[in-house]
Amino acid sequence: MERLFKNASIARADSPELEKADVLVGDDGVIKEVGKDIAGDAVSDCAGCVLVPGMFDLHVHAREPGAEHKETLATCADAALNGGITGLVLMPDTSPPIDTGNLVKSLQDLVSEASSIPMLVAGCLTKRREGEKLAGFSGMANRGVVMLTDSDRTVPCPDLLRRCMEYARDFHLVVTSHCDTPALTKAGAVNEGRVSYQLGLPGIPAISQEIVIDRDIRVAQHTGAKLHLQQISTAHALRAISDAKATGTNVTCEVSPFHLLLSEDDIEDYNTAYKLDPPLRLPTDRDALLKGLLDDTVDAIATNHAPHTEFEKAADFASAPFGVAGLETAVLSLYDRFIKNGVFGWDLLIRKYSVAPREIVGQQPVAIQEGEKANFFVFDPEGETKVDARYLKTKSHVSPFLGKALAGAIRETVLG
Amino acid sequence: MSTTSEITTEEILTPSGIEEKVAVLADGITNRCGDDDVAFVGIFTRGVTLARRVAEVLKQRGKEYPVGTLDISLYRDDFDRNGPDFPRLESSDIPFAIDGTRAILFDEVIFTGRTIRAALDGLMDYGRPRKIELAVLVDRGHRELPVQPDYVGQTIPTASNQYIQVRFQEDDGKEGVFLVTESDHE
Amino acid sequence: MSDLQPRKDLLDIESLSLEEIEYVLNNAVPFKQLFQRSVKKVPTLRGKTVLNLFYEPSTRTSSSFEVAASRLSADVTNFTVGSSSVVKGESLLDTIETLQAMRSDYIVIRHKGAGVPGIVAKHTNASVLNAGDGYHAHPTQALLDAMTFREVCPDYAGKKVVIVGDILHSRVARSTSTLFQKLGIEVGVLGPGSLIPEGRHDFMQRFASWDDVFDWGPDAVYLLRVQLERQEGQFFPGIAEYHKMYGLNSGRLSQMRERGTWLMHPGPVNRGVEVTDEAMGYEKSLISTQVENGIAVRMAVLHWLKPETQQD
Numbered sequence: 001m002e003r004l005f006k007n008a009s010i011a012r013a014d015s016p017e018l019e020k021a022d023v024l025v026g027d028d029g030v031i032k033e034v035g036k037d038i039a040g041d042a043v044s045d046c047a048g049c050v051l052v053p054g055m056f057d058l059h060v061h062a063r064e065p066g067a068e069h070k071e072t073l074a075t076c077a078d079a080a081l082n083g084g085i086t087g088l089v090l091m092p093d094t095s096p097p098i099d100t101g102n103l104v105k106s107l108q109d110l111v112s113e114a115s116s117i118p119m120l121v122a123g124c125l126t127k128r129r130e131g132e133k134l135a136g137f138s139g140m141a142n143r144g145v146v147m148l149t150d151s152d153r154t155v156p157c158p159d160l161l162r163r164c165m166e167y168a169r170d171f172h173l174v175v176t177s178h179c180d181t182p183a184l185t186k187a188g189a190v191n192e193g194r195v196s197y198q199l200g201l202p203g204i205p206a207i208s209q210e211i212v213i214d215r216d217i218r219v220a221q222h223t224g225a226k227l228h229l230q231q232i233s234t235a236h237a238l239r240a241i242s243d244a245k246a247t248g249t250n251v252t253c254e255v256s257p258f259h260l261l262l263s264e265d266d267i268e269d270y271n272t273a274y275k276l277d278p279p280l281r282l283p284t285d286r287d288a289l290l291k292g293l294l295d296d297t298v299d300a301i302a303t304n305h306a307p308h309t310e311f312e313k314a315a316d317f318a319s320a321p322f323g324v325a326g327l328e329t330a331v332l333s334l335y336d337r338f339i340k341n342g343v344f345g346w347d348l349l350i351r352k353y354s355v356a357p358r359e360i361v362g363q364q365p366v367a368i369q370e371g372e373k374a375n376f377f378v379f380d381p382e383g384e385t386k387v388d389a390r391y392l393k394t395k396s397h398v399s400p401f402l403g404k405a406l407a408g409a410i411r412e413t414v415l416g
Numbered sequence: 417m418s419t420t421s422e423i424t425t426e427e428i429l430t431p432s433g434i435e436e437k438v439a440v441l442a443d444g445i446t447n448r449c450g451d452d453d454v455a456f457v458g459i460f461t462r463g464v465t466l467a468r469r470v471a472e473v474l475k476q477r478g479k480e481y482p483v484g485t486l487d488i489s490l491y492r493d494d495f496d497r498n499g500p501d502f503p504r505l506e507s508s509d510i511p512f513a514i515d516g517t518r519a520i521l522f523d524e525v526i527f528t529g530r531t532i533r534a535a536l537d538g539l540m541d542y543g544r545p546r547k548i549e550l551a552v553l554v555d556r557g558h559r560e561l562p563v564q565p566d567y568v569g570q571t572i573p574t575a576s577n578q579y580i581q582v583r584f585q586e587d588d589g590k591e592g593v594f595l596v597t598e599s600d601h602e
Numbered sequence: 603m604s605d606l607q608p609r610k611d612l613l614d615i616e617s618l619s620l621e622e623i624e625y626v627l628n629n630a631v632p633f634k635q636l637f638q639r640s641v642k643k644v645p646t647l648r649g650k651t652v653l654n655l656f657y658e659p660s661t662r663t664s665s666s667f668e669v670a671a672s673r674l675s676a677d678v679t680n681f682t683v684g685s686s687s688v689v690k691g692e693s694l695l696d697t698i699e700t701l702q703a704m705r706s707d708y709i710v711i712r713h714k715g716a717g718v719p720g721i722v723a724k725h726t727n728a729s730v731l732n733a734g735d736g737y738h739a740h741p742t743q744a745l746l747d748a749m750t751f752r753e754v755c756p757d758y759a760g761k762k763v764v765i766v767g768d769i770l771h772s773r774v775a776r777s778t779s780t781l782f783q784k785l786g787i788e789v790g791v792l793g794p795g796s797l798i799p800e801g802r803h804d805f806m807q808r809f810a811s812w813d814d815v816f817d818w819g820p821d822a823v824y825l826l827r828v829q830l831e832r833q834e835g836q837f838f839p840g841i842a843e844y845h846k847m848y849g850l851n852s853g854r855l856s857q858m859r860e861r862g863t864w865l866m867h868p869g870p871v872n873r874g875v876e877v878t879d880e881a882m883g884y885e886k887s888l889i890s891t892q893v894e895n896g897i898a899v900r901m902a903v904l905h906w907l908k909p910e911t912q913q914d
Contacts, residue, residue, distance in 0.1 A: 193800065196799075197776070197799045198776075199716055199717070199738060200716040200735065200736045200737035200738025200739060200773055200776060201716050201717075201736065201737065201738070202737070269717075269720065270716065270717030270720060270721065311695065314694070314695050315694055315715075316694060316713070316715030316716070316717055316718045316721065317715065317716060317717045318714075318715045318716060318717075318736060319715055487632060490644040490645070490646040490674075490905070491644060491645060491646070501606070501608065502606045502625060502906070504625070504628065504629070505628075505629040505631075505632040505633070505902075505905075506632060507631055507632040507635040508632065508635070537645065538644075541639060541641035541643070541644070542639055542641070543640075
């Protein structure tokens with residue numbers, strides 16, 4: 001069925017200006033026309049609304065197979081669409097972990113059955129994510145994995161990492177690193193510093209992530225591999241990445257909306273919704289990450305959507321698992337804090353959360369243009385979204401924003 | 417429709433009136449105690465003052481009795497309306513053996529009797545007097561327990577919207593016994 | 603006269619007003635005075651139940667709370683949860699439901715997870731007393747430390763106390779230093795760099811050595827227990843080295859004796875590590891007073907808190 005989106009403002013990647021236009025989407029899901037005064041039935045009045053190209057999230061834990069009590073591919077897809085996200089990369093830390101071509105295929109089949117959006121598969125770097133032997137890159141590459149990562153685990157041996165990178169290079173696969181030093185992190189629960197002291201919780205020093213970032217960059221430089229760094233959280237990391245880029249290193253990095261918006265000072269009352277990996281850091285880190293986003297040191301926004309059951313998160317802070325669901329609050333929270341206040345425009349969000357992530361995994365960008373498949377969401381800047389059980393589609397109703405109202409509302413996500 | 421409380425205060429005993437009643441108590445004790453091994457225990461706060469004053473009068477007459485102090489906050493029951501929400505506890509001080517003595521408790525007013533009941537429990541946790549008696553400056557009636565004073569300065573019948581206010585120089589900076597009436601007007 | 607508001611729980615020192623602190627410390631004195639009577643009990647909490655829920659073993663603190671509750675005539679139940687039988691996470695919520703069903707008026711809880719007493723407090727009507735949670739807080743210890751210090755230094759504002767040892771892992775250091783500072787007492791720290799957290803309050807100055815400490819001239823030295831199981835080889839080379847650098851040996855004890863410096867320790871003491879046998883006999887040691895005051899302070903706290911169980 002044709003649909004006409006009337007009087008909309010269209011957001012683009014190349015300019016903060018919004019283009020006022022009508023958008024006609026054909027019954028085949030392809031955008032037939034973008035222009036003024038288009039006629040049609042099935043009119044959606046989009047006066048005051050912004051049409052934004054669909055977002056793409058590089059870092060999602062959909063928990064299926066193996067932990068369906070936390071989330072499934074279906075609920076994850078619903079959550080993604082609810083948050084304006086039209087494509088994502090699945091992390092391979094499932095049960096079993098995705099380390100062979102067959103497992104990639106199985107997961108892709110599950111995705112076809114259950115998911116209403118495209119979900120690309122990442123494969124493990126090492127067999128069973130155990131950090132000892134290379135996983136089967138060739139089989140996985142044949143099946144179309146888009147990146148290799150041991151997801152939430154760091155390859156401990158630098159030599160193994162080097163061999164992974166050298167081998168992955170041949171398949172043109174991006175090696176994606178979660179950077180952490182278990183011997184420094186230990187049983188830590190929050191950033192080590194003033195807040196960990198006051199809360200009496202074991203701390204995770206920033207160097208735990210930073211020294212591995214330094215290491216992985218250096219090994220990537222040595223091997224010429226393509227490296228993507230997950231969940232940057234400190235100012236130091238930005239400097240290392242910026243320096244590496246300046247010397248031509250093929251490195252990209254991502255930051256989560258939570259780390260752009262929150263710091264360790266925001267941890268309220270031992271609320272485990274604030275227990276993230278990497279942990280929330282200093283306010284100066286948060287500010288530096290924003291700056292890095294604006295000056296292109298940071299390439300992409302990625303949520304690290306990591307749902308757990310409310311029961312699991314209801315443990316004491318030190319024992320509770322790390323991570324929260326982030327797909328449905330990403331765009332809203334970034335609008336609420338930054339776009340609404342003019343810190344940056346829709347164009348930056350599109351570049352960082354739609355264009356660049358797709359590029360990193362070799363996907364075509366999406367745009368609201370004639371001839372393109374419809375792939376956008378309708379955003380109402382005057383609306384408001386209360387983050388509660390009625391709004392959330394994820395199984396995991398745990399979030400720093402739970403119970404809070406965020407400015408703006410995603411009316412619908414249109415995927416042709 | 418709002419309710420305003422009107423408070424009227426009537427002086428029942430002047431300072432000299434109080435002195436008179438203290439003497440009455442002293443006389444009563446003299447007459448009945450003879451040569452008994454008497455000890456005074458004043459209930460915080462004004463019972464202590466009263467005990468000391470009576471002891472002073474008797475000292476002038478040649479009879480010196482020891483005076484101890486007792487804080488009964490920890491012994492109050494749930495129905496005790498007199499207790500504040502956050503009582504400042506005082507250290508009880510009974511620096512003599514009360515075992516076998518004729519212990520006389522002192523309080524400035526007796527009302528429901530619950531304070532005295534608490535004082536009895538408190539006192540008996542300090543030791544075993546042979547006999548316990550009660551001396552009060554004012555008895556205002558309305559007992560809720562079977563407790564009666566042995567020595568009374570003055571009985572002042574009161575209604576339920578009234579209370580007795582005793583003021584001692586040592587504790588309050590002024591002196592007198594007052595009948596306070598709260599009447600509600602609509 | 604009083605601005606005191608009813609408070610259900612005692613979770614930490616930070617949330618206490620100066621008025622509340624004074625109230626508890628002042629009331630602890632008459633409670634202590636009761637210990638000299640032959641009948642040490644008062645009927646104040648008769649009919650009330652106190653549940654001692656200890657997830658970490660501790661005979662000192664749990665028995666101190668038990669004695670305090672008994673002396674208030676409360677019914678005490680002790681529940682020591684062996685860490686092996688407690689499944690992480692699962693048991694906390696389930697335990698809270700069980701606690702609610704037991705309708706205890708007071709729950710004294712010690713747990714290795716910081717923040718747990720606060721979670722329990724949110725979910726029960728009972729008054730929750732934090733007997734130590736992770737590295738976070740130990741408020742009754744701080745209160746008894748303050749009571750003890752005030753007894754020997756009634757003009758305590760402006761006085762100085764140095765805390766020696768493993769500050770990093772010590773909830774006692776955190777709570778006691780916070781309370782002392784609220785009372786206007788200056789606090790300094792001494793210990794191996796690996797055990798002094800960099801995130802500590804900036805207004806606790808750090809001393810490099812005992813010599814510097816004595817130059818500063820504290821009125822009391824507060825020694826912390828060094829947790830051998832945890833620390834040795836990981837945070838400092840060994841007992842001998844710790845004792846040499848930070849232990850209260852003869853020489854340092856003499857200096858204290860000369861200056862009339864008081865000695866405090868939350869217990870239990872590791873002889874040969876943070877103290878010598880000689881130091882344990884020091885005439886200005888307040889260690890046993892601390893224990894005695896612990897019962898008085900805990901009685902004062904139980905007397906002060908207002909559970910919401912009555913409303914049922």
